[in-house]
Amino acid sequence: MIEAQSLTKRYGKKLAVDDLSFSVTPGKVTGFLGPNGAGKSTTMRMILGLDKPTSGQVRIGGKRYEELRHPLRTVGALLDAKWVHPNRSARAHLLWMARSNKIPTRRVDEVLDIVGLSSVADKRAGGFSLGMSQRLGIAGALLGDPEVLLFDEPVNGLDPEGILWIRQFMQRLADEGRTVFVSSHLLSEMALTASELVVIGRGKLIAQSSTEEFVARATGQSVKVRSPQLDVLSKALSAEGANLTDTDDGLIVSGLDSERIGEIALAHNVVLHELSPQRGSLEQAFMSITGDSVEYHAEAGTGPGTETSNPLPTTDN
Structure with missing residues (x-):
């Protein structure tokens, strides 16, 4: 389990992470989302002890990272796929990591097999494609068979x-x-x-919830309705306060759930051909909720090079 409490990180006058608290529990894949410059990479670095918080703390299984005697046995991480000496082979890189944490050397070949790199284990890592480097990074994260895993953009390449x-x-x-804690765009x-x-967004917590709850809260609830008696049904639904949007083959109804729409249709002897709840996308929900936290916006309806004068995003993601 990962527990962050009031994490704050300043770089001079720049406030990268601002009083951030959240928890990541076992048994689930937890996504870590935010616009460019939101503080995701800085937060992950603080979890792993690579950056020291200005204030607050983060614990892994109840301990700070620096308190772990053999950290790779507790937490594995992929933050930078190219973090490997280019002249080392994949096997040599993993052997070096294994020795540093007293991990049996047989584990090296096990993780190489898991990620599909056994056939190139003795080739120079500097010649790997980005996708192969990602797989090597994942092998390194798995090396100590840890209970906690952090991945930053694991599908790149x-x-x-x-x-x-x-x-x-x-x-x-x-x-x-x-x-499992994973950051991705x-x-x-x-x-x-x-x-x-x-x-x-901007270093602050915007939301922590299930993916389903996040999307439902941000995009609202609507229901698609098809019927040969749309005129009758439309009047009845409007009388109940529903908002209606015409489509090519029916209606999109918001403000009422599918159960209530079905009851109204039955009360007015309306035949239904379709009654299906409509779920917004995670992308729609993300844009809706994080819109105020984006550091720059392109002007709507304009071409390349016409962004507003808001500051460009930082390199932290």
């Missing part, structure tokens, strides 16, 4: 087959009871991968 593999792999790790992928979300 992966082909569709690789993206599907890492999605299923992270879900399998969570099903084993591990704590690919919202469509996060919608398929994460059951829980931590969303931040």
Whole structure:
């Protein structure tokens, strides 16, 4: 379990993380979302002891990272896929990591096999593609068979087959009871991968909830209705205070749930051909909730190079 309490991080006058508290529980894939410059990378670095908080604290399994005797056995992380000496082979890189934490050397070949790099284990890591480097980084995260795993943009450089593999792999790790915390800009992928979300903006917590709750709260509730008697049904629904939007083959109804719409249709002897709740996308929800936390916006309806004069985002993501 990861527990962050009032985390704050300043770099000079820049406030990167602002009194941030959240928890990441075992048995779920928890997505970590936020616009560019929101403080996600800084937060992950503080979790791993790479950056010291200005105030507040973060604990992994009840301990600070620096208190862990053999940290790779407790927490594994992929923050930078290219963090490897280019002249070392994949196997040599992992052997070095294993020795530093007293991990049996046989584990190196096990994780190379898990991520599909056994055939290139003795090749220079500097010649790897980004996708292969991602797989090597994941192997390093798994090396100590840890209970807590952090991944920052783990699908970068992966082909569709690789993206599907890492999605299923992270879900399998969570099903084993591990704590899985993953940051990604690919919202469509996060919608398929994460059951829980931590969303931040400008260093502050915006929301922590299930993915389903986050989308429902941000995009509202609507129902698609098709019927050969739309005129009758429209009048009845309007009388109940529903908001109606015409479509090519029916109505989108907001303000009433599907059960109430069905009851109204029955009361007016209206035949229904479709009554289906409409769920917004994670992307729509994210844009709706984080809009005020984006550091710059493009002018609507304008071409490239016409952004507003708001500051450019920082390199932290």
